[in-house]
Structures are given as C-alpha cells and as structure tokens.
Amino acid sequence: MSKRIIEGKSLVKSYDETLVVKNIDFWVKEKEFLTLLGPSGCGKTTTLRMIAGFEQPTSGTICFEGRDITAVPPYQRQINTVFQKYALFSHMNIFENIAFGLRIKKVPENEIKKRVERMLELVNLNGFGNRSINSLSGGQQQRIAIARALVNEPKVLLLDEPLGALDLKLRKEMQLELKNMQREVGITFIYVTHDQEEALTMSDKIIVMNDGLIQQVGSPTDIYNEPENAFVADFIGESNIFDGTMLRDYEVEFAGVKWHCVDKGFELSEAIEVVVRPEDVMIVPPAEGIVTGLVESVIFKGVHYEMVVRNGDLEWMVHSTDLSSVGEMVGMRLDPEDIHIMKKVKMHA
Amino acid sequence: MLKKYSGHPYILWSMIFIVFPLILVIYYSLVKVSSETGRLMFSIEGYKTFMQPLYLKVFIKSVLLALEATALCLVIGYPIAYIIANMKPELQKFMALLLILPMWMNFLLRTYAWISILGKNGIINRFLGVIGLPALDLMFNDKAVLIGMVYNFLPFMVLPIYTVLSKIDKSVIEAAQDLGANSRIVMRKVVVPLSIPGIISGITMVFMPAVSTFVIPSLLGGGRSVLIGNLVEQQFLVVGNWNFGSAISVVLMIFILMSMRIMKRYDVEEEGEMNLW
Numbered sequence: 001m002s003k004r005i006i007e008g009k010s011l012v013k014s015y016d017e018t019l020v021v022k023n024i025d026f027w028v029k030e031k032e033f034l035t036l037l038g039p040s041g042c043g044k045t046t047t048l049r050m051i052a053g054f055e056q057p058t059s060g061t062i063c064f065e066g067r068d069i070t071a072v073p074p075y076q077r078q079i080n081t082v083f084q085k086y087a088l089f090s091h092m093n094i095f096e097n098i099a100f101g102l103r104i105k106k107v108p109e110n111e112i113k114k115r116v117e118r119m120l121e122l123v124n125l126n127g128f129g130n131r132s133i134n135s136l137s138g139g140q141q142q143r144i145a146i147a148r149a150l151v152n153e154p155k156v157l158l159l160d161e162p163l164g165a166l167d168l169k170l171r172k173e174m175q176l177e178l179k180n181m182q183r184e185v186g187i188t189f190i191y192v193t194h195d196q197e198e199a200l201t202m203s204d205k206i207i208v209m210n211d212g213l214i215q216q217v218g219s220p221t222d223i224y225n226e227p228e229n230a231f232v233a234d235f236i237g238e239s240n241i242f243d244g245t246m247l248r249d250y251e252v253e254f255a256g257v258k259w260h261c262v263d264k265g266f267e268l269s270e271a272i273e274v275v276v277r278p279e280d281v282m283i284v285p286p287a288e289g290i291v292t293g294l295v296e297s298v299i300f301k302g303v304h305y306e307m308v309v310r311n312g313d314l315e316w317m318v319h320s321t322d323l324s325s326v327g328e329m330v331g332m333r334l335d336p337e338d339i340h341i342m343k344k345v346k347m348h349a
Numbered sequence: 350m351l352k353k354y355s356g357h358p359y360i361l362w363s364m365i366f367i368v369f370p371l372i373l374v375i376y377y378s379l380v381k382v383s384s385e386t387g388r389l390m391f392s393i394e395g396y397k398t399f400m401q402p403l404y405l406k407v408f409i410k411s412v413l414l415a416l417e418a419t420a421l422c423l424v425i426g427y428p429i430a431y432i433i434a435n436m437k438p439e440l441q442k443f444m445a446l447l448l449i450l451p452m453w454m455n456f457l458l459r460t461y462a463w464i465s466i467l468g469k470n471g472i473i474n475r476f477l478g479v480i481g482l483p484a485l486d487l488m489f490n491d492k493a494v495l496i497g498m499v500y501n502f503l504p505f506m507v508l509p510i511y512t513v514l515s516k517i518d519k520s521v522i523e524a525a526q527d528l529g530a531n532s533r534i535v536m537r538k539v540v541v542p543l544s545i546p547g548i549i550s551g552i553t554m555v556f557m558p559a560v561s562t563f564v565i566p567s568l569l570g571g572g573r574s575v576l577i578g579n580l581v582e583q584q585f586l587v588v589g590n591w592n593f594g595s596a597i598s599v600v601l602m603i604f605i606l607m608s609m610r611i612m613k614r615y616d617v618e619e620e621g622e623m624n625l626w
Contacts, residue, residue, distance in 0.1 A: 054523055074526045081527045087520040091542045100538075101528035152528065 003065070005030045005188050006051060006156055011060035013046050020046045022212035023060070028156070028190060028205075033182055035191045035199040038209035039235070044192045047209075048158050051190065052081045065155075080149035081158040085165065086141045088133045094120075094144055095129035101152040119147040122181065139170045146181070156188045163198065175201050196236050200224060208232050229342055233275040240276040240317050244341075245269055252341060255291050255314055259334065263341040273342045278306070278319040280338035289331015295324050378595035395596025404580065404597075411577040412604075414491060415560035418498035419506075422555045423548065425499065426506035430547075431540075433507075434514035445511065448504050460497055460568050467493055467569070489571035497565040502558060506551035513547030514540070549612050557605055577601055 004027040013021040021043040028034045036044040049055040051062060053074035061070045069077060080101070089097050098116045107115070120126050123143035133141065142162055149157055159178075163171045179202045182189045193199055199206050200220040208215040208223060208231075216228045227233035230241050244254030249264035254274045266272060286292045293311035305323055309316045309330060316332065324330050381392035398404065433444045451459055466472050467487040474484040487493060517540065525539045563578030570576070577597065584594030 052523075052527060054526075073531075074523070075529045075531050079527075081524070083520045083524055085518070085520060087518060087524040089521065089525075089539060089543075091539075091545075100525070100530075104529045104534060148524075148528070 003030050004028065004063075005065055006190070007063040007066075008047070008051070009061045009063065011047065011050060011062070012058045013043070013050060013055060014058045020212055021050075021057075024209075024212075024214050026207055026214065026217065028188055031186050031188055033179070033189045033191065033202055033204045035193060035203040035206045036209060037193060037196060037199040037206050037235075038215075039194055042209040043212040044194075044209050045160055048081075048160055048190065048192045051156075052079060052158050053077050078154055079156045079158060080152050080154040081160065082142075082145050082149050082162045084160045084162065086145040088141055088144060088148070090133050092133070093129065094125070094131050094133065094136075097133065097144055098148045098151050100148060105152075115151050116147075119151045122150070122184070123147045124177075138165055139174065142166065142174065146178075150181070150185060150187075153185075154187065156190060157182075159189060159191045161193055162191075163195075164193075171198070178202060200236070208235065210235070225340075227275060227340065227342065230273050230275070233340070233342065238278050238317060240278065240281075240315075242274045242276070242314060244272050244274040246272050246341065250336075252339065255311055257291055259290065259339055260336045261339040261341060262337050263339075266341070266343075271344055273344055275340040275342060276316075276334060276338065278317040279304070280334060281316060281318040281320075282333045282335075283307075283318060283320045283322060283324060284331040284333055286329050286331040288333070290333050292329055292331050295326050295328045295330060298324065298326055374595045374598050376595075377591045378599045381592045392592065393596075395590075395592040395594075396600070398593050399596055399600060407575055407580055408577050408600075411560055414495060414576065415498070415556055418495055418502065418559045419552055419556045421495070421499045422503050422506040423552065426503055426551065427510055427548070429503075430507045430510035430514055433511050434517075441515065445508070448507055452504055456501065457564060457568075459501060460565055463493070463497055463500065463569055464488065467496070488569065489573050491570070491574050493569040494566045494574050494576070497569040498559045498562065501565065502555040505554040505558075509550035509554065510544055510547040513544045517543050545615065549615060553609060553612055556608065560605065561601055 007027040009025055011021055011024050012019070024043075024047065036047060038044045046055060050057050053069075053072060057070060061068050063069065064077065064079070089100065092100070095116055098119055099112050102112045102115060116129065117126075120128060123146060125140060125143055125147075128136075128140075128144075133144070136144065142165075145162070146159075162178075163174050166174060175198055178189075178191075191199075191202065200223075203220055205217065206220055206223050207217050210231050216223055216232045218226075223232065224236055227236060227239075233239045233241060242254045244252050246252055246263075246266040246269065247258065248268060249266075250261055252259050252261045252263070252272070252274065291311050293309035293316060296308045296310050296315070299306045301319075304319045304321050307318045307320060307324060309318055309332065311332070318332070378395050379391060379393065380389045381394055382388070383390045399408075429448075433441055433448075436444060464471070468474070469484065469486075469488065471487070473487060477484060521543070522535055522539060525535045530538065561578050561581075563576065563582045566574045566576045566579055567582070581594050581597050581601075584590045584597065588594075
C-alpha cells in the first residue's frame with residue numbers, strides 16, 4: 001500500500017538554455033491521488049510529460065516501482081495519459097478508440113468487447129460504442145479519453161488538466177466522478193492542474209510548484225492551513241500577507257499591534273510574513289477589536305460579503321456573513337491559531 | 350448591398366469561359382456537317398468512332414498510364430509530405446516553397462528540360478558515355494511520358510497531403526504512443542488514416558491532369574506514345590473533325606466525373622476544409 005510507485009530524482013529539464021524544471025525530487029505512493037499544482041509555466045506539465053515519457057529529462061531519473069525507466073519509450077511504460085484536449089482518434093468510433101490499446105496488445109476479440117463495455121459503463125456512456133467522436137460533447141469526449149486510458153489497466157494514470165475545457169458545473173461533477181473512479185479502480189492518479197480548488201477537492205497529496213521548483217508537498221489540509229511560504233499562501237485561496245516581526249515565541253507584531261500566536265522557534269525579532277485568511281477575520285464593534293479599520297468596499301459574493309478594510313497602510317481582505325457598510329469603522333479580531341507565520345524567503349525569482 | 354452583387358463578375362466570367370464552352374463541346378459532339386447538304390445535322394458518329402478498338406486502346410492506355418503516374422506520385426510524394434510536415438516550422442515553409450518553385454516556370458519549359466536530360470545527347474547518356482556504357486534509348490516511349498507526368502504533377506500530390514499532415518494534432522500521436530503503439534503502428538493506425546482526405550485530394554489532382562495531358566506525351570513521347578489528350582488535339586487541330594474531338598472530350602469528362610465520384614466515397618471526412626471538390 002505504501003510502496004513508492006513513481007519516483008522522480010533530481011529531475012532537471014531545460015529547453016534551449018531555459019530551465020523549466022529545476023532539480024525536483026518527488027514520489028507517489030501506490031493508489032494515491034497526487035496533484036501537481038501551480039500557475040502556468042511552473043513546470044508541472046513538463047514534469048508529467050517526463051513521467052509519461054514524451055520528454056526526456058535533461059538530467060535526473062524517473063523510477064517506476066524502483067526500476068529506472070528514464071530511457072524507456074512511452075509505448076513501453078505501464079502508464080497511460082489523459083490529455084488536455086482529449087486527443088481522441090477522430091477516424092475511429094468510440095468503441096475503437098477505447099479498444100485501441102487492447103488491439104495493439106493483441107487481446108482476444110471477445111475480451112476486448114467485454115472490457116470496453118465495462119469501461120463505457122464506468123464512465124456512464126453505455127451503448128455509445130458505435131457513435132462517432134464528433135457527436136459527443138466535451139464532457140463526454142473527456143470520459144472517453146479517460147476510458148481509453150483506464151481500459152489498459154495501467155498502474156499509474158496521468159491526467160493533464162483534463163477538465164480545463166469544461167464549464168464550471170460539469171467540472172465540479174467530473175471532479176467527484178474522477179475521485180470515485182480512482183477509488184473504484186484503485187490505481188495511482190497523477191493530476192496536473194492550475195485550479196487550487198480542484199486540487200484541494202480531489203487530492204490525497206498536493207505538490208505545489210512555481211518557477212520549476214517544488215514549493216510545498218502535503219495533504220490538502222496541510223497546504224491550506226499551513227502554507228510554507230508566501231507563494232503557497234497566495235496561490236492557495238485568498239489571503240492577506242503582512243510583514244511582521246516575531247517578538248518571541250508565541251508573540252508576533254504586525255499591523256502595529258502585538259498578537260498572540262501558536263508559532264515558536266523563530267529568532268528573536270526575526271522579520272517574518274504573516275498570512276491571514278479572509279474568512280478568519282472576525283468583524284466586531286470598534287471598541288472590541290484588536291485593530292480597527294475603515295470599510296473601503298463591500299462586494300456581495302453570495303454566501304458572504306467580501307470587504308476591504310483599511311487599517312493604516314494595510315488593506316485587509318475580509319469575508320464576513322454580516323454586512324458592514326462602506327465608510328463604517330469596524331474592529332477586527334483574530335484567533336491565535338488563525339495567524340500563520342512564515343519565514344521570509346526570497347520569492348518570485 | 351455590395352456583397353450581394355460582388356459575386357456577379359465571377360458568375361459572368363464562368364458563364365462565358367466555362368459553361369458556354371462546355372455546352373459548345375457537348376453540342377459539337379452531337380452534330381456533324383452533312384456531306385450531302387453541307388448543313389449541320391444530328392449525329393452520334395463521333396461516339397461510335399470512339400468505340401472502335403483502336404481508340405478504346407488509346408483510352409485504356411491513357412487511363413493506365415495516368416494511374417501509374419498517380420501511384421508513383423503517391424509513393425514518392427507521401428514520404429516527402431511526411432518529412433516536410435515533421436520539420437521545424439521555418440524549414441517547413443522553405444521546403445514547401447522549393448516544392449512550388451518549379452511551378453513558377455512555364456509548363457512547356459519544364460517538360461522541355463527533360464528532353465535535355467533524357468535525350469540521345471542528354472545528360473544521362475553523356476554520363477553513360479563517359480563511364481563507357483552504351484547509350485540508352487530513354488526518350489519517346491511510355492517511360493519518358495511517365496517520368497514527365499510524375500515530375501510535373503508531384504507537387505499536386507505533396508501539397509494537399511502535407512497540409513493535412515501538418516494539421517494533425519501532435520497529442521493524438523502521443524496518445525497512440527501512450528497506448529502502446531510503436532512508430533510503425535502509429536503510422537499505420539493513426540497518421541495514414543487521418544491523412545486520407547489529403548491523399549484523396551492528391552490523387553484527384555494528379556489523376557485528372559495526367560489522364561488528359563497532351564503536352565507531355567507529344568514532347569516526351571514523340572509520335573510513338575499517343576494518349577487520349579493527343580487524340581483530341583489531333584482531331585481539332587490536324588484532322589479538323591470537331592465532332593469526333595468533342596465526343597472524345599465528353600467521354601473523357603464523364604469518365605473523370607465518375608472517377609471523382611468513386612474517390613469521394615473513400616473520403617470519410619465529408620466536411621474537410623482541405624476538400625477541393
């Protein structure tokens with residue numbers, strides 16, 4: 001259960017002098033749902049393509065169940081891919097698309113039939129076998145692409161932003177479906193996306209990447225609650241990032257005020273960054289607030305109001321279910337565990 | 350408003366230069382100057398004459414030679430198109446230009462060039478003489494005509510295939526590799542099937558001019574390789590039998606239309622942008 005099925009060691013990839021992936025190490029365990037998350041151009045897709053075998057790493061190795069497969073061509077890897085733009089074979093019907101890999105492996109005809117039917121069932125498209133690819137909607141095409149990969153019973157399934165082309169509602173449905181499918185077939189998924197919400201919903205483990213480097217590895221809860229640096233905090237959900245000073249263990253100063261917090265182990269008076277999630281800020285009457293501020297804008301977001309509160313030089317983004325009006329003075333409080341302290345790093349190279 | 354009428358000059362042009370001559374050809378294939386009255390009268394003699402074995406043989410030979418030329422163009426042209434489509438984009442443009450470049454020269458001139466290559470004192474025979482081999486009789490036979498056809502029509506095969514190949518999404522090929530296909534299987538099961546619209550266009554664009562050409566056989570085939578195109582030319586310009594000449598033209602036209610119709614069946618992608626017909 002806890003065997004490392006895929007492992008990347010010191011992976012580097014450059015295209016004509018441009019470093020796209022800068023020496024990363026990672027691993028995926030069996031039956032795990034791993035997401036590579038990051039903005040476009042962060043190297044996540046390149047990493048995925050190196051696992052699939054479409055790109056050769058400039059240096060470093062990729063291991064599959066402990067064996068070095070860096071030099072193995074894609075068609076000999078027990079890994080299948082779901083492509084961003086589906087990449088279905090438009091000259092074949094749906095049945096033949098799904099059967100493609102099985103036919104190459106010379107699987108007997110009656111077994112092909114059985115396995116394709118089972119896949120069509122899994123992706124909820126029973127009886128679609130004879131239809132042409134062009135008669136399908138985007139969501140249906142994506143399901144066929146998934147079925148085409150899964151029918152080969154790969155040990156690892158790679159998915160390159162497979163839901164990117166779908167509309168929001170369909171995307172949400174497919175996220176759940178994908179997660180269920182992964183549980184059902186019990187294989188390792190490596191998923192690439194730039195959508196943090198998608199990553200948080202589906203993953204067992206998330207690798208946050210930026211600028212060719214791994215920023216943080218952890219479970220969705222870890223990544224959301226304990227971002228390791230300002231990039232991760234900023235990328236995962238909205239957050240306020242303030243400069244601050246760690247006065248001593250469990251005490252931090254920012255926004256001109258001393259706060260109790262739950263962090264320790266910093267140097268005395270170390271300059272740090274403080275991350276505060278907008279939903280963690282409590283709006284109270286000015287007298288009860290630790291800091292006060294002027295409400296500058298209020299936007300209705302459905303479940304909550306999104307407000308910008310000015311406190312001296314700082315702008316606080318606040319999510320609150322209670323309405324405050326523009327121009328009103330409000331107080332703000334924070335629970336100690338909602339103050340996230342991060343070491344200052346030279347970021348955004 | 351302007352848009353509504355902007356097509357009219359073309360319609361007029363095609364009426365005068367395409368539809369009207371076509372009607373004339375059909376008309377002349379059905380009328381003959383009567384030897385008694387000197388007037389025009391209805392006659393299907395042209396068609397009857399054509400049914401004679403002598404002319405049918407010429408017709409069949411033309412079709413076979415055109416088929417040979419088309420097959421050769423496909424065999425030579427497909428790899429060329431494939432290689433160009435897989436080059437770097439800048440190089441692709443350059444190669445496509447090289448391919449079209451000869452077409453900027455006059456068709457006659459291009460065909461004449463082959464005389465100086467294949468002729469009795471041509472480049473090949475002179476080279477053979479230098480290395481002490483006997484001269485070959487390369488000119489004025491079907492082979493020379495075939496070479497002329499393949500040379501002249503090859504770009505018409507390469508370009509449509511190249512266009513289709515260069516449009517194939519790379520990720521489709523990667524998907525096939527990902528599913529276990531080595532390069533040979535990718536070629537056979539994905540690339541070639543996806544390029545069928547281009548192959549069809551190429552075949553049509555080579556076969557049609559090849560079956561009706563008269564310049565190539567008269568220059569490279571001399572008098573010895575008479576094709577259907579020469580027959581038409583002779584009837585109009587030498588013999589002066591417009592009735593027979595028109596009849597051959599009409600038969601040839603119907604034959605080409607029929608073969609296009611058959612080709613179209615194999616064209617799976619009906620609404621392909623590449624489809625010229």
